[in-house]
Amino acid sequence: MTDPTFDPTRRRPKRSLVELLTGLPEQVQSLVQREIELVKTELVEKLKALGVGAGLLLGAVVVLLFFVGVLLTLAIIGLSYVMPDWAAALVVAGVLLIVAVILGLIGYRILKRGIPPLPTEAIDSIQKDINAVKGTGRRGPS
Incomplete structure (x- = not known):
C-alpha cells in the first residue's frame, strides 16, 4: 500500500540528530x-x-x-449367492470383528509404550547434567 501524499521527487528538509532521536x-x-x-x-x-x-x-x-x-x-x-443371506452377513461381520481386534491389540501395544507420557530420557539427561554441575555421580560418557 503506497501513501498518496508520498512524492519520491520531493526533497525533505534535513532533520537534526535530536529530532531523529x-x-x-x-x-x-x-x-x-x-x-x-x-x-x-x-x-x-x-x-x-x-x-x-x-x-x-x-x-x-x-x-x-x-x-x-x-x-x-x-x-x-x-x-449371499453362495450361502444364505444371514450367513453372508455373519461372515462379513466376523471378518470385521477380527480386523477390529487385531487393530485394537496393535494400538494398545503402541499406546502402552507411550505411558506415562513423560520424557524419561530427557529427565535422565538433565539429572546427569545436574550431577555433573554438582560434581557428583559418574564421570565420563555413559
Whole structure:
C-alpha cells in the first residue's frame, strides 16, 4: 500500500540528530503496531484456511465411511449367492470383528509404550547434567 501524499521527487528538509532521536520511539512503536497487525491478519487468514480445510477433510471422511458401508453391503450381497443371506452377513461381520481386534491389540501395544507420557530420557539427561554441575555421580560418557 503506497501513501498518496508520498512524492519520491520531493526533497525533505534535513532533520537534526535530536529530532531523529526524539522521533525514534514513536516510529518504533508504530512499526511494532503494524507488525502485530500483520501477524494478526496472517494468523486469521491461516486459521480460516485451516478451518475450511478441516471441514472439507471431515466431509471426505464421512463420504468414505458411506463408501465402506456400500462395499460391505456389496460383499454381503455377493456372498449371499453362495450361502444364505444371514450367513453372508455373519461372515462379513466376523471378518470385521477380527480386523477390529487385531487393530485394537496393535494400538494398545503402541499406546502402552507411550505411558506415562513423560520424557524419561530427557529427565535422565538433565539429572546427569545436574550431577555433573554438582560434581557428583559418574564421570565420563555413559
